[in-house]
Amino acid sequence: MVRPRLLEWQWSDYSAKHRNRANLLLHIVTVPLFQIGTLILASAALTMSGAAAAVALVCMAAALVIQGRGHKLERETPTPFDGPADFVSRFVAEQWVTFPRFVLSGAWYRNLTGAGRP
Numbered sequence: 823m824v825r826p827r828l829l830e831w832q833w834s835d836y837s838a839k840h841r842n843r844a845n846l847l848l849h850i851v852t853v854p855l856f857q858i859g860t861l862i863l864a865s866a867a868l869t870m871s872g873a874a875a876a877v878a879l880v881c882m883a884a885a886l887v888i889q890g891r892g893h894k895l896e897r898e899t900p901t902p903f904d905g906p907a908d909f910v911s912r913f914v915a916e917q918w919v920t921f922p923r924f925v926l927s928g929a930w931y932r933n934l935t936g937a938g939r940p
Contacts, residue, residue: 823904823905823907823908824907824908824911825904825908825911825912828911828912828915829915829919829920832912832915832916832920833920833923835898836920836924836929837924837929837933838898839893839896839898839899839900840896840924840930840933841896841897841898841933842892842895842896842897843934844892844895845892845893845895845896846930846933846934847934848888848889848891848892849889849892849921849930850925850930852884852885852888852889852892853885853889853916853917853921853922855881855884855885856881856882856885856886856917857917857918858881859877859878859879859880859881859882859885860878860882860917860918861878862874862875862877862878862881863875863878863879863882866878885917886913
């Protein structure tokens with residue numbers, strides 16, 4: 823089940839759960855990797871390219887695994903997933919909306935430099 827008001831809920835404590843420098847650096851590389859993988863997957867579906875689909879899935883899986891390891895470095899870890907729909911909706915929302923918003927708002931940089939520390 824997709825959480826009600828997912829983006830608002832995700833944003834409410836996003837900065838607190840993204841303070842570790844290594845995790846922030848992993849995210850700045852892996853979020854674009856996931857996004858590129860998503861775009862390649864869409865292209866693969868349109869062109870019926872199995873090779874492109876495989877590349878896309880590798881990109882997306884790598885981003886997922888690396889971010890998971892990065893989150894383990896955080897003092898405050900993410901809320902556990904309530905099932906497959908919760909996982910997919912939260913992960914995709916983070917990659918395409920919440921993390922880009924985090925970067926564009928300046929919060930990523932503040933946390934990276936320590937200015938966002940409590």
